[in-house]
Amino acid sequence: MRVVLAGGGTGGHLYPGIAIAEKLERKKVDIIFMVSDRTVDSKILSPLHYPFIVQHVTPVKGKGFLYKIKSFSKLSVQVLKNMKIIKRSDKVLLLGGFASAAAGLAALLKRCEIYVHEQNSVMGFANRFFVKFAKKVFVSFEIKNMEIPEAVLTGNPVREGIAEIEPKYEHSRHLLVLGGSQGSRFINRLMIESFERLKKEGIEIKHQTGSMLYNETVEGYKSKYGVCEGENLEITDYVNDIQDALKWSDAVVSRAGSGSVYEIMYAKRPAVFIPLKLAADNHQYFNAKFFEEHGYGYVLTEDEATPENFCKKIMSLFKNYNGFSRKLASVKRFNASEIILSEMGFV
């Protein structure tokens, strides 16, 4: 028995697969990842011991005609390659994004059991296609743009250890700033503009910029304040140990990809989410809204996010800290990986 975990292109599609792989391993089931050729996928998987296939595919949605033709031909070549790797007896779990499509099509042609997990509150393009062929569909949030009556609400699979983090009541003013797996230029600039005020409030900041945006962000801090890092500020391109960073934090500012929302919620930290305005069908906004509606923190849209509003929201997290912590302490945690594996027939 082997499970193919297909998806990638961003951490948001890949980390849920890793959370599931951690559990499958204990059940002595063989695993293979099928990911994209973006460096983020290999960077995340290389230090781990799971086998993975890099697929040479690009997104087919939203670009010009010539680009689409190229993408479709790449996709076809990759599907043929995948058909040599995927076996009829494999169970294939599609984690969404363009990197899951070639594996999904190969699995369809091989007539394998197909399962779909959608991380966001709006179903993505690739998953929407495969849902009709899936034996079961798992969702992290209730889906807004599609009726899937038999979908199983599992929450987002989160890596081990994160959900065991305790809420804080006695707190200092440690603020973790995350831009999602690729970083966020919008949040980086907002932080540079807001740093002086946050520093005056005694806030200590760990700021993850994204690998591609690291240099420009450091330069931004330097040109505005003369120095970049110091007592109150630590800048990093990528947080390798997210569990450790969440433990250190008292509050978080973040983009609102599904993984980020679930991890911050399970780590029981109040947060200000700034959803990516351009996310397909505004899905980050709906992910973040779920968090806000439960009273765990705030959503601040890009249009509302002036440095003044931003700092007010952060200060409001600290002012009402114990109220947020009490609510977060009672977060109902789904054991997403276990539910998914049991629905796939692994007991």
Ligand SMILES: CC(=O)N[C@H]1[C@@H](OP(=O)(O)OP(=O)(O)OC[C@H]2O[C@@H](n3ccc(=O)[nH]c3=O)[C@H](O)[C@@H]2O)O[C@H](CO)[C@@H](O)[C@@H]1O
């Ligand atoms: C630009 C883009 O396409 N964004 C999408 C992507 O976001 P993104 O990849 O940022 O997705 P998520 O927020 O879901 O997950 C990010 C993951 O990366 C990890 N992490 C992040 C930063 C870091 O320094 N270290 C680290 O380990 C987080 O712990 C988390 O597990 O996938 C999400 C889930 O489908 C979507 O909602 C987003 O719209």
